[in-house]
Structures are given as structure tokens and as C-alpha cells.
Amino acid sequence: MITLEEGYKGVAKGFAISSYSVGEDSLSFRVIPKHSHDASFNLVKESFRGTKVYPFYRKSGRDYFITLVIHKGREFSLPAYAHILLIIATLITVTLAGYIQWAKGNIIESIVFSISLMTILMGHELGHYIQARIRKVKATLPFFIPVPPNIFPFGTMGAVITMSEPLTDRSTILRVGITGPIVGFLLSLPVIYYGLMHSTIVPSVVAYKKSEIIFVMPLAMQLISMHIFGNIAHGMSIEPNPLAMAGWIGLFVTALNLIPIGQLDGGHVIRALFPERYTTIYRGAFILLIVLGLFIWPGWLFWAFIVYLLTRLKHPGPLNDVSGLSRMEKLLGIVYILLLVLSFVPVPFLMR
Numbered sequence: 001m002i003t004l005e006e007g008y009k010g011v012a013k014g015f016a017i018s019s020y021s022v023g024e025d026s027l028s029f030r031v032i033p034k035h036s037h038d039a040s041f042n043l044v045k046e047s048f049r050g051t052k053v054y055p056f057y058r059k060s061g062r063d064y065f066i067t068l069v070i071h072k073g074r075e076f077s078l079p080a081y082a083h084i085l086l087i088i089a090t091l092i093t094v095t096l097a098g099y100i101q102w103a104k105g106n107i108i109e110s111i112v113f114s115i116s117l118m119t120i121l122m123g124h125e126l127g128h129y130i131q132a133r134i135r136k137v138k139a140t141l142p143f144f145i146p147v148p149p150n151i152f153p154f155g156t157m158g159a160v161i162t163m164s165e166p167l168t169d170r171s172t173i174l175r176v177g178i179t180g181p182i183v184g185f186l187l188s189l190p191v192i193y194y195g196l197m198h199s200t201i202v203p204s205v206v207a208y209k210k211s212e213i214i215f216v217m218p219l220a221m222q223l224i225s226m227h228i229f230g231n232i233a234h235g236m237s238i239e240p241n242p243l244a245m246a247g248w249i250g251l252f253v254t255a256l257n258l259i260p261i262g263q264l265d266g267g268h269v270i271r272a273l274f275p276e277r278y279t280t281i282y283r284g285a286f287i288l289l290i291v292l293g294l295f296i297w298p299g300w301l302f303w304a305f306i307v308y309l310l311t312r313l314k315h316p317g318p319l320n321d322v323s324g325l326s327r328m329e330k331l332l333g334i335v336y337i338l339l340l341v342l343s344f345v346p347v348p349f350l351m352r
Contacts, residue, residue, distance in 0.1 A: 002027065002053050007068045011055070014043035015066060027068040038169070041320045045168070054166055057320045064322065075164040076140065083143050087118075090144035090156050094118060097155030102242040113242040116191050117154070118144070120250035124184030124257075125159045128265075131179040135172045138164045153213075154249055169320040170272040171329055177268025178332050181254050181339050185220075188250030192221055195244025196228050207237040214350045215240070218251050220342040255344040256303065258336065260285045262311020269336045271315045272325065282313045297347045 004020070007027040011017060015031035022028075033040035037057075044055045044066060052071045057064070078086075091114055098110035125142035132139040145157040167173045208214065217225060225238065232238070240248070260266040261282050271278045286304060293301030 002051075002068060002070065007053075010047040010053075011044055011066050011068070013047050014040035015064075025070065029066045029068075031064050031066050033064065037320070037323045041169075041323070045319065054319060056166075057322050059322050071165070075138070076162045077164075078140065078143055083141055086144045086146065090118060090146040091115075093146040093148060094155035097149035097153055098242055100149050101153050102245045106242075109242045113246050114155070116243055117246040117249055118156075118159075120184055120187045120191065120246065121156070121159045121253065123187045124180045124253065125161050127179040127181075127183035128176055129161050131176045132161070132163060132172075135168060135176065137167055137172065137176070140164075158253055166316060167318045169318045169323050170275060170325055171323070173268050173318050174272035174325060174329055174332060177265045177272065178336060181258055181265050182335065184250055184254045184257075185339055185343060188247045188254065189220065189224070191243055191250065192247030193224050193228075195241040195247055196221075196225055196238070198241040199244050200239045201229060201232060201236050202239045204235055204237040207239050210239070212351060215245075215248060216345050216347050216349060217248070218255065218343050218345045220251060221248060251343040252348055254339065255348075258340045258343065259289070259303075259307065261289075261307050262313055262315055264307065264311070266336070266340070267311065267315055269333070271317065273330065273333050275317075275321060278315065279313070282315075286313055292346055299348065 004022060004027060007029070008017065008020070011029050011031065014035065015029070015033055017029050017031055019030045020028065035043075041055070041057050044057075048055060048068075054069050054071055056067045056069060058067070059065075094114040094117055095107075095110050098113035099105060099107060102113055103109035121144070122142055129139050129142060140162045142159040142161050144159045147155060147157050149155045167176060221244075225232075229238070238244075257264055258266040258269075260270040266285075267278075267282065270281050274281060286308065289300045289304040289307070293299070293304060
């Protein structure tokens, strides 16, 4: 545990200390900032950089507190060869998924499907990673999760990054959280456009005979479809090119991540925008998922279970929870809503 003298010295670089208390695993100081909240906190944070001590800055009533806590967890990382092996394994499983499910035995289209989907997923995670590095947060490079296509029809559970330290402030939470979905969404659009350009219109009866799964297009995909095909006649359906399906999966992944719960991307955004009401929003979103699962699409029950298991509807918050957001950052809330509206669909697909 850090000594009281060391903690006092570090906190005093940015704050005047009026009182302190010693906990079992923490030191807490009632403080008054010497400069702006950001500048004062950053001085303290820098004084403990390179150690396992993290300062948490909070407001309670009219008072401000810095609590020093030692991080006891281990940093997770993968060696470079593991990243490469996971990429190769995922390329194989996604290509197999394309060959079996979407390209119907065409190996070239299967490979194009795989590369397109992995580019979207990698772009999503690189958006998080690059933004985290810009904000000086330790983060791993993205790593893929391969899944045999007979278990999961996409051939992958996506890509993830891990961050080994708390995010600095609400601005960092917002920017890291929203950048991934923005990049993934934007990469999905040209893939969908090209895929639909090379799709065909067939009688619905024919389309249903060829596939046991009926996919429902989210609004963004519907708009692109209308631009390409206009109004499709009754009794006719789109027989999607594999690239159109890769783009559809990209939007589906974006929508799942934008659900405003816990440490999903949407949960980060809501935590940053509504620091005092985020738990209410999390619970409301969780209840809505259950209602959708019971009455609209059973898959949401599974996703609600997974999200609850992973997050418990909680968010650790930033180190500095006092500094607010700029007006431009608050406008990112509108971007978040637009992305959710354009990519989310209550019934993603149906089984015949």
C-alpha cells in the first residue's frame, strides 16, 4: 500500500488538501483544486504514472475528493505471434463460413467475404485502440476470436481489445466508446453498396427455398437498397451477394455494441453523457431487451443474458468524474442516436 506521505505529496501537486482518511486499501483526501479540474487532476495523475496507484476524483455534495487506490489486477497482453495466429485462424473460419453459408461453394467470393468482414471488425476495434492511444490509455492491439462455422455462422465472434487501466475522464470514455462504432459503420456502407450492386432480385419463393434464414435489413441498408433497386415489387426479394451479407453483419455488430448497457460501446457513451442517470438508462435498456426477447425476437433474451453476465449493468467510471464534456463532445450523443437508428433492427433475422 502507498504510504500516507507519498499519497499526500502526489495529491498536493494539484490540490490543496483540507483533510484525509486512511482506508484498508485506499487513501482519501478532501481537496480543493489549485487550477482547473482538468489541470489539477492531470498533475496528480502524472505524479503517479508508472506506479500501480490510480487517483479517483469525485464530487460529493459541495466537496471534492481524491481517492488513491492500488490496482491489483494483471495486465493482459498477447505476444505478436498470437495476434498473427488468431488472424490466420479467423481468416480460415470466416472463409469457411462464407463458403458454406454465404458464397455457396464459391471460394473466391468466400475469400472476399472473409477479408471484407474482417476489415470491418478490425476497423471497429482499431477505432477504439487508436483513440485510446491518443488519450494515453494502455490498450492491447485488437485480437480476433475464431469460431467454427458449424457453431456460429459468421465464423468469428468479432475482435476485441483490452485496456489495462481505467479511462481518464468522461471525454475519454465518450471518444473511445463512440469511435469504434463510427469506423465500423462507415466501413460497412461501401461493402453493402458494392454487395447490393451485385445482388439480384428474385421471386420471394425462390429466395426462401435457397436459404433457411431470412435476414431483415436495418435502415441504413434499406436506404442503400432503395437507391439501387428503387421500390421492390411485391413478391420479390433480394438474393444478397456475399459482400452484402458481410456489410449486414458489420451493421449487426455495430448495433449490438451500441446497446446502452455496461461496458458495451453504447454503455460507455451513456456513462459519459449521463454520469448521474446512467444506471437508470442501463436498467431501462436491459428491460427493453427482455421485452423484445419475449415478444419480438428470442435472440435478444440470449444477448440480455450475455450482457448481464459480462457487465452486471455496471460501469467503473473514469478516474476523473468531475470534469465535464465540451459542447462538441455532447453533440456526439446525436451521432450515437443516428448510428443506433440506422443499424438496429428489432428482428435481425428469422428462421423458416
